[in-house]
Amino acid sequence: MHTIKDLMSRDVQVISPDATIAEAARQMRDGDFGMMPVGANDRMIGSISDRDIAVRAVAEGRGADTKVRDVMSDGLRWAYEDEPVERAVAIMGEYQIRRLPIVSRDKRLVGIVALGDLAVREAGPESAAEALCEISEPA
Template structure:
C-alpha cells in the first residue's frame, strides 16, 4: 500500500518569518501538534508544540519570535509513492511520529503520522513503528 493512500492531505504550512503565536493558534484551531515551515515554498523545517514549549516558552522568548528560531531543521520526509511498511520502518529508525510527504516534484502533498499508519491496518508496520518511537533517541 502506498503512503498517499493513508496520509493526511489537508496540510497547513507557515512561513519561517511567522511567529510562534501564529503556529500555536493554528495548532489549537486545527488540533494538530506540528506544522511544516517553508521559505519561498521550500520546506525548511517543522515546528511542533514541543518546540514552542522547550525552545521558546522555557527560554522566555516573545510570542512574536519567528518560527525560524525555534523550528527543527533538516526535515526528513517521504514520497507519496513510498510503501507504508517502508515509511513506518524509516519513521521508527528516525524516532519520529510524523513525516511530511512530498510528490515527485518535491512539493508538499501531505503528512503521515503514527495514527495514519495504525488506521491503515498494517499490523506489522504499526508494531515496528511503535517499537521504534518508544525507544529513546
C-alpha cells in the same frame, strides 16, 4: 501493497519562518495537529512542533512573538507519496518522529502521515506498533 498516499492526510498546512510561535500554536490548535512544515520560497526548510514551542521557546522564557525560524527544527525528513507504507514506518522509527511530510516525485508537499494514520487506516496496527517501538526508544 499499500502506498503512503493511501493513508496520508492531504490537509497539510505550511507556515512561514517569519510567522510567530503564537500563530503556529493557534494553527496547530485549530487544525488539531502537533507539527507543521516550515516553508520559504516554495520549499520546505524545516518543521515546527508543539514540542519545539514548549522546549525551545516557553522553557527558555521566550515570548509569543518569537519567530518560527528561531525555534524550528532543521533537517526535515520526508517520503515520496508513491513509496510503500513500510518506508514511512522505517523513516519514522529511525529518526524517532511521529509526523512525516509526504512529497510528490517533483518534491511538492502533498500530505502528511502521522503515527495515528498508521494505526487507524489500512496499514494496520502492526505498522503503528513497529514505528512506535522505534520512536519510543531512548535516543
